[in-house]
Amino acid sequence: MTHWLTAPILIPLIGGIIQVFMGYAPISLRRTLALITTVLMMVSSIVLLVMASDGSYRLYAFGNWQPPFGIVLVLDRLAALMLVLTSVLALFCHIFSLGGQDEGNRQFHGLFLFQLLGLNIAFLTGDLFNLFVAFEVLLIASYGLLMHGGGRTRTTPGLHYVVLNLIGSAVFLISVGMIYSVTGTLNMAHLAVEIPKVSGEELNIVKAGGLMLLVVFALKAALIPLCFWLPKAYARATAPVAGLFAVMTKVGVYAILRIYFLIFGDSAGALANLGMDWMFYLALITLSMGVIGALGADNLRTLVAWQVVISVGTLLAPIALGSTDGISAALFYLLSTTWTVAGLFLVANLVASQRGSAKDKIVTAPRMHNRTFLSVLFMVGAVAAAGLPPLSGFFAKVLILQSSLDSEQMASLWSVILIGSFFTLIAYSRAGSILFWRTVDGHVENKSPLTGTVSVSAGALVGLSLVIVALAGPIGTYTDATATQLKNPGAYIDVLNTPMVGGNP
Amino acid sequence: MELAFALIIGALTASGVYLILRARTFPVVVGLTLLSYGVNLFLFSSGRLATGGQPILGSTEAYSDPLPQALVLTAIVIGFAMTAFVVVLSLRSLADHEDDHVDGERNVRSTDTHQEKQEGQR
Numbered sequence: 001m002t003h004w005l006t007a008p009i010l011i012p013l014i015g016g017i018i019q020v021f022m023g024y025a026p027i028s029l030r031r032t033l034a035l036i037t038t039v040l041m042m043v044s045s046i047v048l049l050v051m052a053s054d055g056s057y058r059l060y061a062f063g064n065w066q067p068p069f070g071i072v073l074v075l076d077r078l079a080a081l082m083l084v085l086t087s088v089l090a091l092f093c094h095i096f097s098l099g100g101q102d103e104g105n106r107q108f109h110g111l112f113l114f115q116l117l118g119l120n121i122a123f124l125t126g127d128l129f130n131l132f133v134a135f136e137v138l139l140i141a142s143y144g145l146l147m148h149g150g151g152r153t154r155t156t157p158g159l160h161y162v163v164l165n166l167i168g169s170a171v172f173l174i175s176v177g178m179i180y181s182v183t184g185t186l187n188m189a190h191l192a193v194e195i196p197k198v199s200g201e202e203l204n205i206v207k208a209g210g211l212m213l214l215v216v217f218a219l220k221a222a223l224i225p226l227c228f229w230l231p232k233a234y235a236r237a238t239a240p241v242a243g244l245f246a247v248m249t250k251v252g253v254y255a256i257l258r259i260y261f262l263i264f265g266d267s268a269g270a271l272a273n274l275g276m277d278w279m280f281y282l283a284l285i286t287l288s289m290g291v292i293g294a295l296g297a298d299n300l301r302t303l304v305a306w307q308v309v310i311s312v313g314t315l316l317a318p319i320a321l322g323s324t325d326g327i328s329a330a331l332f333y334l335l336s337t338t339w340t341v342a343g344l345f346l347v348a349n350l351v352a353s354q355r356g357s358a359k360d361k362i363v364t365a366p367r368m369h370n371r372t373f374l375s376v377l378f379m380v381g382a383v384a385a386a387g388l389p390p391l392s393g394f395f396a397k398v399l400i401l402q403s404s405l406d407s408e409q410m411a412s413l414w415s416v417i418l419i420g421s422f423f424t425l426i427a428y429s430r431a432g433s434i435l436f437w438r439t440v441d442g443h444v445e446n447k448s449p450l451t452g453t454v455s456v457s458a459g460a461l462v463g464l465s466l467v468i469v470a471l472a473g474p475i476g477t478y479t480d481a482t483a484t485q486l487k488n489p490g491a492y493i494d495v496l497n498t499p500m501v502g503g504n505p
Numbered sequence: 506m507e508l509a510f511a512l513i514i515g516a517l518t519a520s521g522v523y524l525i526l527r528a529r530t531f532p533v534v535v536g537l538t539l540l541s542y543g544v545n546l547f548l549f550s551s552g553r554l555a556t557g558g559q560p561i562l563g564s565t566e567a568y569s570d571p572l573p574q575a576l577v578l579t580a581i582v583i584g585f586a587m588t589a590f591v592v593v594l595s596l597r598s599l600a601d602h603e604d605d606h607v608d609g610e611r612n613v614r615s616t617d618t619h620q621e622k623q624e625g626q627r
Binding site for chain 2: 129158159166
């Protein structure tokens with residue numbers, strides 16, 4: 001039992017509490033401390049990644065209570081991957097926010113860190129109810145962040161977002177209650193042992209509970225028909241917040257991966273692969289819906305917000321097929337798309353800041369300042385997002401397509417992903433050519449010149465797609481191992497039998 | 506007891522869902538509250554209903570499961586925080602849009618009067 005597992009939770013928690021109590025301190029001090037917290041969190045998650053890459057499961061039982069009776073944290077490859085993904089994303093979004101986006105609200109940094117706290121608990125927890133608590137922690141911070149900056153335009157999408165998520169939480173609790181009433185446990189490893197034993201009338205209760213749980217995760221992941229809240233909410237949020245939110249839908253995807261391969265996996269008897277046959281087609285429809293939305297977007301941020309929906313569809317389709325290759329490809333795409341989409345949100349904000357009253361609307365306007373730099377950033381982001389060679393989006397999509405070669409659904413997956421990528425490309429080309437090429441006479445007063453912090457952080461997030469390509473070998477090996485680990489949950493169940501020794505960590 | 510319990514959960518949930526569908530912020534907030542009461546009662550019942558049972562082994566003959574009680578307690582605390590937030594947000598929405606529709610759209614009559622007011626000021 002190693003105490004390192006609590007680091008990604010304790011660091012943002014302590015940092016966030018400090019931020020709450022120093023709300024009136026000078027902004028430079030608050031920024032420094034917040035940045036130190038984010039950097040420390042990244043360091044700790046990289047340490048955990050190194051620890052997890054030996055393929056073992058590590059367990060942290062709070063109060064040394066033997067699972068399934070206590071609350072446990074479980075670290076495996078998937079959890080470590082999600083932690084690193086989040087902390088890298090958070091670091092760059094945080095640096096971007098220091099460019100002046102954090103000034104409207106004294107508690108911005110506190111909320112930002114609490115959001116990271118919620119995300120990290122969700123990735124590390126090994127307990128279904130604790131997953132609910134983590135969702136609530138990250139949601140209540142996200143409500144605050146979404147409203148950050150104020151303004152009438154944010155109230156309505158914010159209200160929709162809050163009400164929908166509250167209904168989602170209610171459904172989550174009902175499904176937790178249904179599963180508990182039959183199995184008598186909420187520890188994920190114990191559930192994986194208990195659920196195959198369920199039979200008779202009780203089977204239907206667990207099945208209903210499991211499917212309701214899928215509805216909740218689909219709402220978080222923005223799977224159709226539960227995706228229409230997303231574009232408005234994301235397009236109205238402040239840029240660093242929208243960038244951080246790029247990982248929020250991935251929490252839903254993570255939960256689906258965790259629950260439906262561990263608890264309702266191949267070994268779950270009558271409930272094996274619950275809901276996955278439906279999910280494949282829903283994912284393809286989600287992908288198509290995202291592409292249609294992107295084509296119809298009238299401003300850049302809405303376009304990028306629909307890209308989030310596209311990436312959820314692309315992610316869940318191979319996951320629903322359930323092959324090891326498919327999961328590995330999806331995890332590779334997860335890394336690529338989260339960073340790219342977040343980078344595009346930041347670039348869209350920079351574009352908007354250089355175009356005066358035209359903001360990020362896809363209309364002709366006077367030439368913007370720094371257009372060469374911005375157009376290169378936009379092009380790199382768009383190429384990575386649409387999936388053109390030589391950037392990471394292309395490799396990820398090739399891996400996804402390859403993984404379905406032997407399956408019956410190959411035709412539908414290939415056609416939807418390829419046609420979808422083509423139309424995504426059209427959407428980006430249209431936006432890019434209007435924004436950067438078609439200019440009208442006149443000039444924009446340069447009130448907000450690009451500063452080093454915002455350029456570097458937006459450039460770095462977009463440029464991570466190049467890093468992923470350069471490190472494709474090791475990342476691919478890691479995702480392959482993660483997928484194998486996910487498909488063989490036997491070792492996860494063994495954490496139940498890990499002996500707890502008091503006072504001997 | 507089981508029948509009464511089930512009827513209460515059903516009534517709370519049905520009223521909650523009905524109120525949420527009203528698309529006005531105040532009914533939506535009340536609906537969310539009722540829904541969360543229904544959910545909390547349901548969660549409580551997931552550990553089986555027992556009269557006079559204590560959640561400590563060996564203290565009485567009847568034993569009641571302590572875990573759902575802990576879960577409900579957590580859910581209630583979270584529910585209160587969320588309700589407080591949604592109330593404040595609805596008030597903000599009302600102030601911003603001068604209308605309590607969840608879409609923030611003014612109905613036709615109030616738009617007219619609002620425009621007349623603005624024109625009158627000019």
